[in-house]
Amino acid sequence: MRLVAKPTEQEILEGPQAVSFQIANGNVRQRCILQTDLPTQSLAQKYLLTNWLIVERMAREALAAGIPDDGQIKLAMV
Template identity: 45%
Template sequence: MPKSVQIVPKTVSGDLQTITFVLAIGTVRQMCRLETTFRTQNQAFSYLHKYRTEYERVARARLARGEVDDGVIHLTMLGR
């Protein structure tokens, strides 16, 4: 089955950048929220795109373990 990710920017007040994306697993769509300390969303998006496969793997593992909070998988990445 094809797998895809749709990435949508979402800005949060404060020092964190948040990127919301939908992980598609067959016909199931799972909302994921990735928080980062990068200063700009462009930096956060660049990092996410570079390591997208790894974040998808982590999100799928958390979904399999039932680590879903209010319908969202929360992930965190650190920026420089």
């Protein structure tokens, strides 16, 4: 049985964690950020990997709608 890592003091102070990833957009990579409600980076990363198909679809839909001014696609936890 695997134990879930407890959030560190710094993670508690930082609040919910975000994970970044990239998707291919032709010959370039598009940076994306997924904001979660999870307290640790490892849980946020696990959430991203578990829900990758949904998250990737959302990122591609956002990319098709147009890239925001800062050049990043920002998503929220589904």
